[in-house]
Amino acid sequence: MSALREKILTVATDLFQTRGINSTGVDTIVAVAGTTKMTLYKYFKSKEILILEVLQQGHQEFQSWLNAKLDQSSKKPAEKLQKLFDFVEEWVTSPDFRGMAFMKASAEFPNEENIIHKLSAEHAKEFRSYIADIASQAGVIEAEALALQLSMLIEGAIQAEQMKRGSGAIKYAKKAAKVLIDAAPKKPQ
Amino acid sequence: MSALREKILTVATDLFQTRGINSTGVDTIVAVAGTTKMTLYKYFKSKEILILEVLQQGHQEFQSWLNAKLDQSSKKPAEKLQKLFDFVEEWVTSPDFRGMAFMKASAEFPNEENIIHKLSAEHAKEFRSYIADIASQAGVIEAEALALQLSMLIEGAIQAEQMKRGSGAIKYAKKAAKVLIDAAPKKPQ
DNA sequence: GAAAAAAGACAGAATAGTCGATATAGCAAC
């Protein structure tokens, strides 16, 4: 894979997050990436395709990072749900946190028929499914319901953090999560 | 107040929500509103001013609506927190629900120095304060903390609903809220 | 007749995307 292609993806990811997707022109992207439009359009057929690839790569990297963190932290499924919020906190409070890509993308492309919106919705769904899997392994009976609730807390906390960096919202989300996890009926082991 | 001015505000509100703010040009707004740019710029000095007014009006209308609903529903503060989620559900599931304006606006204008972002953050804060007041009246000791948690649930549910209409996320947010409200320490009465 | 609004042209910048010409590599043949 080309180094320039990677550079364009990296720069686009950063600019989309810090300035917004619609507010970032391809001219700006190529200028910051130190290349030209010809090169950008060689690797990406359109800006829309570039946006989709940026979203896809960001989502995969985040999910991989989270999954790796959870895997190496604890072998007990019951602890994973709590740990999840620790890692989300680590992510959210890191200096280069810029928000959840699919949340912003769905706001910039509100039409449900839009392909970017659809991909965002898919990523949100995958994130919930991922949490549901962990909840299921932890013996939670209504794993899907709890996963939805926990994802709402996480996305709400990220929304708060996007509004104001250093809000500390995730700490309270974590506490709320503990209450919900403890209250959720589980299979006897 | 001019009827045309109102019409422009109404149309802009709708278009911003359904197509996105940056994706909606003033030409589109005046065309749909059945007026001209001259008139728009007579009432609003710039598109930015229009956006700010749209946000301000939407926020005030929502808060007034919610406050009226809560006032006429129950006189007991303890019940208001639960009722809050009923009314949010009523709002979210209504056919003309288009999302929470300040959530979308902050996504389109991610820079914290941006005036539109600042106003969005202010609205988010006011919404939390409003919930905190109710929680405080209900005797919740850590009213601010619970208000933050409940607002994260609401905003998370709205995020889910923006992703996919009819997701039903708010129902699970309501259940989670009940658990959190019940678990919150309260002053003895 | 006076004020408000419409109509439409206009400026100047930015938008996405294209095109041709040039430069620069690596690599193979001789």
Next chain:
DNA sequence: GTTGCTATATCGACTATTCTGTCTTTTTTC
């Protein structure tokens, strides 16, 4: 080692549309 081929990248101009915002003139409305 030199030459030539080829793929890749660069450069800048270019189209054509859209953007915000302004202007003048005409029409409507009271």
